[in-house]
Amino acid sequence: HQxxxxxxNTLFIESNPIPVKWALHEMGLMPDGIRLPLTWLSEACHEPLRQAMRQSGVLV
Known part of the structure; x- marks a missing residue:
């Protein structure tokens, strides 16, 4: 849990499900591209989410 x-906490950095879809793409589990009305995670949020993924052990 911890x-x-x-x-x-970081998955709620932007409107859900945008960070979740970006994280799945980053892990290679989702192809590039999403349909409107969704947009990709803003560039400023990439590194904080990557760091949280590494800290939690879901991204190497």
Missing amino acids: TLMPLN
Whole structure:
């Protein structure tokens, strides 16, 4: 539970499900491209989410 808290908190950095879809794409589990009305995660949020994914052990 505590291991995943940084990731859980960071997944709400923007409107859901945008960060979740970006994280899945970053892990290679989702192809590039999403349909409107969704847009990709803003560039400023990439590194904080990557760090949370690494800290939680879901991204190497």
